[in-house]
Structure formats: C-alpha cells, structure tokens
Amino acid sequence: MLILECPYCGVKAEETELSPGGEAHLKRFGPGSSDADFEAYMFARKNPKGVHFERWRHAYGCGKWFLAARCTATLEVFGTYPAQTSEPPAEIIANIMAKRPAWKGFK
Amino acid sequence: MSTRLKSGGRLIDRSASLEFTFNGKRLKGYAGDTLAAALLANDQMLVGRSFKYHRPRGIVASGAEEPNALVNLGSGARLEPNQRATTTEVFDGLQATSQNHWPSLEHDVGVLNNYAARFLPAGFYYKTFIHPRAAWKHVFEPIIRQSAGLGRAPKDRDADRYEQAYGFADLLVAGGGIAGLQAALVAARAGARVWIVEQTAVWGGRAPVDGDVIDGMPAATWVDAAVTELASLPNVTLRVRTMAAGVYDHGYVLLDEKVADHTPGDGRPKHRLWRMRVGRIINATGAIERPLSFAGNDIPGVMLASAVRDYVVNWAVSPGDRTVVVTNNDDGYRTAITLKEAGMDVPCVIDARVRADGALPARARGLGIRVETGRGIAKVKGGKRVEGIEMCLQAGEGAASSFIACDAVAMSGGWSPVVHLWSHCGGKLTWDDAHAFFRPDATRPPITHDGSAMVYAAGAANGALHEALADATHRAKIALQSLGMTAETATAPAHDLPEESPMEAVWIMPQGAPIALKAKMWLDYQNDVKVSDVQLAAREGYESVEHTKRYTTLGMATDQGKLSNINGLAVLAGSLNTEIPLVGTTTFRPPYTPVTLGALAGEARGEIFQPLRKTPMHDWHEKNGAYFEPVGYWRRPYCFPRAGETHEQAVHREVLNTRSNVGLLDASTLGKIIVKGPDAGRFLDMLYTGVMSTLPIGKCRYGLMCNEQGFLSDDGVVARIDEDTWLCHTTSGGADRIHGWMEDWLQCEWWDWQVFTANVTEQYAQVAVVGPKARKVLEKLGGMDVSKEAVPFMGWADGTLGGFPVRVYRISFSGELSYEIAVPASHGAAFWAACVAAGAEFGAMPYGTEGLHVMRAEKGFIMIGDETDGTVIPQDLGLDWAISKKKADFLGKRGQERSFLASADRWKLVGFETLDGSVIADGAYIIDAGVNANNQRKVQGRVTSTYHSPTLGRGIAMGLLRHGPVRMGEVVEFTKLDGSTVKAKVVNAVFYDKDGEKQNV
Amino acid sequence: MSDPVSPLSGARYDGFATVREIGPLGMITLRAKTGTPGLEASVMAATGCEMPAVRHVVVNGANAAGWMSPDETLLVLPYADVAGALSKIADAMKGQHHLAVDVSDARAVFRVEGAKADQVIRKLSPVDVDLLQPGELRRSRAAQVAAAFWADEGGFTVVCFRSVAAYMFGLLSTSARPGAEL
C-alpha cells in the first residue's frame, strides 16, 4: 500500500486516504478534434512497466489533486507535484534520470 | 508413552494447575503450558488424521510450523476451528476437539483411504476432474466430501470482538529471540522509535532452551535483562503474542496481536490487528528445523528433534520414554543430551554422516549414548504410535541392519531460515550450500518508497545460525544508518556456543530407497504428499516448482509448507537431475500464519459495519414505521406501510393521496453544490449540456451532465442565486462524485478559472410538499407569499415558513404542484414535524422513494441509474431540448459526435403499455426476429422503468427501443421470466398530464 | 423557530475515554486563495483568530480557525454568530473572489477526552498521532468516513459530516470500550 506525500498540505498520506485518477498529463481534445486525437485522449494509455506519471487526489485530506511519478514495477516514488502543470517539473525529471539512467524521458 | 517429568519446565507454574478437555476427556495442565505440551503430558500423542488418507497424526513440532495438531477450540459462539495446539496457551476450562475424523479419532473410517492410496495419487483431483467426469460427480466427490476436510466453520455469531489500530515506528523487529532483542537494543539505544513483536507469549526464542551462554550468563538471564531495559525505554514498544503476518509496500506491516485468546470472555478484544507503517523491518524470525524423509516418518511419535527438546526443557514433558535421535548435523545431539540429562532413555543417535566428531557428539558419547554414523532409518514400525525403528546404511537401499525398540523418534534434517517476511514484498533468496538452505540475499532486498532496502534479515533468519547476536548487531546498524541514525559504538555481546561440524544434506533416507519406501516418506504431513508423489509429478512433466506445488498440493496445507518446502524442492531437483537453486522456491505470501477474519473486519460489524447516512428526519421515519431502502450509504424511506398494508399497497396509497391531496417527501439526500465566482457561469456551461450562464437570478433550470465519452452521468435542477453564485442539485447518490468531478476540472484543467465550489448537501434538510393542496399547507405554516406570482414554477425564493428560515424551490418531479423547501439541517426534524402538523387537515401523508419513482415514471421523467447505465447519451432519452446546439464545447460534446453515438439506429426512449394491462418484468428485453451467431434470440430494446400505476390502474413502462419514437402505436413483445412474452404497445413516455398543467398552477 | 438540534442531541459514552457529541457549533467554510486581500481580516473579524498556518488550527476561546486546504479555511464560532460573521466576511472581502458559506448544520462534532483519548484516534485513523504538532489539524478518515481532528485541552476534537454522526459515535465509543486499551 503506497504512501504519497501531498504537495499541498505535506501529509504523507497512505493509499486509503487517496483516490487514484489514472494517467497524468493527458491533453484534452474537444469538439473539432480528429477521431485519432480524441481516441488517444479517451482510451490510449501508456501503461508502462517502469516510470509512470499519474493523478492522485488527497480525497480524505485537503481534497486537492496532485501528480506523482513512480515506478510501476518497484513502486519507488520519484516525487509528487501540484497538478497545475502540463509537464513534469524539471526536478522530478532530474530525480528520475538520476535513479533510472536508461529512462527514455517523458514524451 | 509421553509424560510429565517430575521436575523442571522453565515455562510452567506447577503451583497453578488447570483443567481442560480434549474430545470430552478431562485433563490436567499447568499455567504456561501450550495445549500441545499439556496433551503430551497426558500421553495424548494422537491428535488428528491426515487430509487425504486419514492416517493417524501426532504432534510433530512445538511452534507455528506444526502441521498436524490442529483442533477445534471452544464451542458455540466461541468455536474456532483449525487452531494449532502448539501455539495455543492452555487456560482453565479450555475445550478442544480433534478434527478430520469420523466417527472418532481412535476409530476412523476414512483410514480406508489409506488402502485406496494407490487410487489417490498426486494430481488425483486434476485427473479425476477431467476424466471421467461422471466418476467425479457420483463416486469420488461424495466419498471425499464426507471424509476430507479440516475443522468445520462455526455456525453461531462470534461472541468475541476484534479491533484494529494504526502503529508507526522507525524500526519494527519481528521476532523476540536473542537476535531480535539484540537488534531492538541497538536501535533503541540509538534513539530510534522501535517496535519489537514476538508471536509466542515468551521472549527469548530457542537460546534459553539450547543453553546458550551470553556475556557469561545463561541466555535466559540475558533475555530478562534485555527485555527489562527495552521496557524501560520510552521509545520502545514491546508486544508478545503478536505475529507479524505480512510485509507490504512502503513499510506497511500487519501484526496480529492475540490479546485475549488465553483469557476468553474477559471483555478484552480477542485479537487486535495492527496496521503498521515503519521505516525499516528487521526480520529476526529465526529458523525452523526440517524433518528427514524416511519411511514411516509420519507415525505419531516421530517429531522434530528441537521440538522434543522444547517439550522437555520448557514444559517438562517427555514425548517418549525411549527416544531414538536421527540427524544429519551436530545440533540434533542437543536433544539426545537433553533427554539423557532429564533421565530418559536414548537407545541410539543415528547420524547419516560418516563422521560425527564435533563437541556435541563428544558430549553425547560422554554421557554413554550410542552413536551410529553413516546410518539411517530404513523404516519406522508402528501404527498409532512408534514401536521401533529399523536401522540401515544411509548409503544403501534400506536393508535393515538392526531393529531398535523405541516409542519416539527425534529427527533433525538441518535448519531453514524463516524468510517469509523478507520474501513477501519481493526480497530474493540465495542458496547456501554449506547449510543446505535458502537465506536472504542482502544484495536483492525488498525495497521501499525511495528505492532503498526495506527489510533486513538478522540472526538465524539470515542464515546466521551460530553468530545470531553479531549478525543482528550488524544488521541493526545498517538499518539505522539507512534511516539517518547511527549506532556505531554498539557491539555484540559475547555468545558462547560449542563448535559444530558441518551438516550434510540428506533429502532421502536411505539414499537408495526403493519406491516402496519412498511411498511411505511423508513430505507434507497434513496434505499427505510423499516423496513418491513429487517424483511422479516430475515424471509427468511438472518441472516448475509452482506447478508441482499445485499438482501435488505440496505446501498447500495450513502450515503453508513451513516443514515441507525445502525437502520437497530437493526431491524435485533430484528427480529432475538439477540443483536446488535452479528449481527455485515457491512464492511466500502473507499471512505467515492464518489471521482470523474477525481481526481483518475489526470494528466493522453490526451497527458500524458500514457508515449509514441518516437525514435529520431519520428518527421520525423510524418511529412512523418507514420501510427503508439503501441509496448509496443513505437509508431512505421506501414507503410508510400502515398496519395490515403490504409495501405495494402502501406505495399505491401514498401515490394516490399525493395526486389527490398532498404528500411529504424527505428530499434531504439530494446533492447540493454551490458554485461561485466570476467564471462560474462559463464553468457550468462546460459542465452541463445546456446553458446555465443565462439563467436569471431567482430561476431554476433542469440540467444534464455527461462524461467525456458523452454518456449521461447525472442530472438535477440548477438555481441561480446571485450574479456569480449558482446552486447545483445532483442526484442523491451523485453529490460527492459530482463535487469531485467539478474539483477535478477546476484543479487539473481550468486552474486559471476563478471558481469556488462547496458541497452543502448536508447543510440543508429538504422537504418536498407535493400535490394539489401543497400551497394550502405552506399557507397554513405561513410567513411568506407562496402564490404562483411570488414563487412561479421553476422559480425559488427565500423567506420563512412557520418561523423557520427557508429557501423554497418550485420544482416538480411528480408533475404535481410542488415546493421543495430547504431548511438548515439542525431544524430539519422540527420543520418536518411542522409540515406534518400543518398538513393534517389537508390529508397530508409522507411518501417514500417508491412513490416518488412511480410518480416520476407516470410523468415520463428519467431517473439516473434506471434510464441510464453508462452507455446512454441524452439524445437516446429524447432530451435533445436540454442540449445546447450553440455552445462550441461542453464535456461530452465531442464524445457524442462519434459515429456510433450519432447513429440513427440507436435504441431510444419511449413508453410502453401492455395490451393486457400487466406490469412488464424488470430488465425485460424486447425481442426481435431471428437469432444471433450464438443462437440467442435477437433483441431490439429493453425496459428501463416498469411499475404498476395506481393513478392509471395499469402497468406502465419506459424503455429503449430501436428507432423508438418513430414507432408509436406499434406492438412489440417483451420477454417474461417464464420464457413466454407479453405484448405491449409503443406509446408516448408521458402517461399522465401530458401538457404539464398540474405542476404549473 | 425551534432551537437548532445537533445530530445526536449531545450523546455521551464513558469508556476508558469519554466521548461526547458537542454542538451545534457555528461553522463557516471560507474559500479564498492564500494572500487574497481581506482574507486575514475576515478570519480575524469572524473568529478573532490569526490566519492558521498550513495544517494548523488557531483556537481562541470558543472560536477557531483551521487550515483545510490551500484555498479553504474552516471557521468555528457560536452557532448564533454565523450570520453576523458572514456579513463581516462579505464586507472584508468585497470585490475579491471568494466563497463563504454556512456549514454549521452539515457537521457533527465530538470531544474525546481522558488520558488515553489518543488511543481512540489511533484505532480509527491512519495517522501517526505521536508526530502531531501542537495545534495541528489533521484531515484523514476515521474507519470508512472523512474526519478532521485536532488535539486540545484534555483530548481531541473530531469533526465529521452530519449524516454519519451515529456511525462516528459508534466508532468512537466502540474504540473506547473498557478493556480495549492499547
């Protein structure tokens, strides 16, 4: 059972205090988008074995959504950060690169 | 026979004698006894029957690894099946009965299976399941069901209570032997927050039994001092009777504390499940001795050598008068020495090794014990009890060289570290050839949240059988260092042990045993898996250890392979002509020993099994006979049956009264979310399919919400409160979900929009006053103008009614003149009572959710969850009028443009009236011509809501039908539960007051 | 108008700790981003409390102000004072984007008291009570429902939603039963 630190209130929350929200950094496609873009937005998920970015809500705490970078294979957590960003912050990326030199990057 | 010795017994209090029963027989024991010790003291060696062949089974071990001595404890509401006699503390009045026998332990009919053993080989279940099927069903299953199985599940409600608690520590030490205590001392002195837990009632583990000397004092003295010091430190928590059941991700550990197993009925919780979060775990769980595989090693009286020693030293119980010790290592000699020194007879130590020249064999010889090297046991003689053994050459094929009479055999096949906690979360093992065991590989530990090691194995659990204290000190230091603490000056106490010569792996005794002997060599005592079974599995192609385990059921008994695992692997490796490490091990999974379901449920039973949400009027409903139904966690009145009324009759009365007089509905559960800010209108226009930004202040508008796929997710009435404030009503089940949905979009997508939300669902009690006389009731309450002009249909107004501060919404879900009145929840019960009183002269009656459903169906109003199921778009329900064509975007708009959803061939909402007036069955389908590829009847639609309408006196229904609205007047056929069909006419879904005149007065 | 009624009408349980339902209390949810002009003044005007630090509660007699999230403050005050406080907040925050809403009736509030009151909390919430700082307000769950609590004189104050008041009382009293001391 995971522990993730909420970047808003600083609580090291256990998984039962959180609710999961799937993959992070999806770009929304609305009316006017192509079928392929909309399909990718709705259904195509990376589901990697390894470094992954995902959404979590501190549901039983401050109620805020935040994002987490972790390894899906080892459950190592590389960091958590506020949701108001379209890409992982540089320090998160740097932390991942330091621990997973073979990682191919966010894109 | 097994008997109590005249003196000794470090754990028993001879001044406190206790009485207990086994299979109804009254027996005596002492405080400090385990049930197993007390049974042996009463010469009760036979304790059960094996699972498959019903062979007699005796006590083999002295701890959690015991495979045989499982009993039913207690009776009635305190009956617990499958309790280990070896870990059960005796108390006065304990009742135990043996399991898995019929009609009695002594005379068991299932032992017939023994003679049928050749029909029950490895893989029997698989083979029989497959072919011939009829044989399984009519022959094997009935017989096996009658004879196999363990204890029976209790039938009564559990009289005990259980609880859970959360604990936190820097370091958790699992195991209260000398290694665990030393690790805890090192960490505690360094200032770490330490927990140390021990599964038995006693600290110290094996060292005091084996006579270890620590820092010049007897181990028991050192243990007492260590415990005293730990208990004096404020940063240390010590718990005995607490088993570390499992290690999980990120330092999560479950501990099962047996608070009151030994004091039943004293008012304390029986068990407490600790849900721990710890920084590091020291796995100091010791080691378990392995049996040796020789023919007849399952006959009662054959025991682990260490267990024999435990019974003598700890409880002053000798399992036999004449005990043969058979070993492949020096440690086994300790048992011979202990027995001899206790005055018992040890006819012989049979050592499989060619040489036995260590200090312990020398001591044994010095005591006059005969030692035979290079020998093994060819077979054990006896039925329900050992009568003697035949000795043979270990290197031979089992030709007996001599018979030795004895009534017990103490066997030692070496030791295996208890690596469960290390392995639960992915720690890897390495094969240690010198000791012939798997031990934790410190280079591949289970890791925690930051990628560092989470578990450190220490002492015997780490394979350090003889340097436990030094190893524990070392591991504790590393663990502390990884936590940013230091214990550099900590040193290990001096630990004096006799030198031991190397052990020699012996997997089959004798080495060249023929099949007849192998078929009597038990690996898994409880599941009756023998050496020959594993070899058969190998021959049949089961090369993976995981497959072999399932095929033979090796290690799948309640001891989960604690005794059988390594021996089984070795036999498999031998059969495959490969090395043990290449065969690998099976996966260790929590719990280490079973955790009772009560502990896992904790406080969640009875009234607090789950949170029941109650409205402020709940007590009134209860007092007035409401029949409740669950709506999410809410409990809402379904109807208010009167004396002699069925629920159906009550619903009909409530509907008719509401339509002709006035009804009162507790609508408090309706979701209420305030949305405020400069961008609130824009935000709601994205959320709803319709336009909310243009809603005038003081007005209400019905709205639909869809998910991004376009499917309808929730609906409700939105009220504009002021320039930048809206109040959104959601469905009763949807309030939290929709509030979360709003926050998701505001926080994660449109974080620059200026909008705040607040879920005020529970701030207000809400009462719907519904029916032609509704206005009269409100006028009677008095305080505000509730006329059509002051509060028009789809308008709202603030004011007071009967002295209560209220907000009145003119909205209707029934088609009648209707006011929904919100009042602060703290006044809800009083306001409801005021409405009941004011309504009395107008015939007001409360109505429940079923009446609400019937009335909305009569009006053709949809219900989220009835008309929708996550695959329905608003257009399917004819709700195009509530979808803005002008808006460039809203959640779900793009999804609804997908070709399948935009198709003209979708199933669409219409009404149905059966030709015979009957009610269509819930979930009925509308059949179509022909069959599909699976030879199933084709369908063209289904019912979504179906009721008897008391207003119309007939069955009415709504449903989805292909091309529905253009097929008005057509007759279709619905399926019935009896396989026949019922004809129904396609009609408009609005059955009552089609022009909506009644609600707008 | 009747007097406001708390959900359990002041239920009480005496175990190894005492559990009392208190209230009704006045409560206001004040949503505004940290640093919004007038926010600190609003909190002071409504409760007489300083703006609470992250995850903390400032107690001033019967009043309190608690940090709930980066843009939410919980104000606690006498039930009868809520309307007045709301108008003070409206004045102080005029022209600023904010939301102040009365939630007095949406909550149930309990006091858990006694030397072992912490043990009751330890059984229900996955919270390291030993590491709670003085004046720390912790939002978490108690068994299956959301709860917020803080330690104060002689025990803890526990807040949950009104509809689950009976469930919460059941949890607290079951956990405080004599014989179940940790």
Ligand SMILES: [Zn+2]
């Ligand atoms: Zn948080």
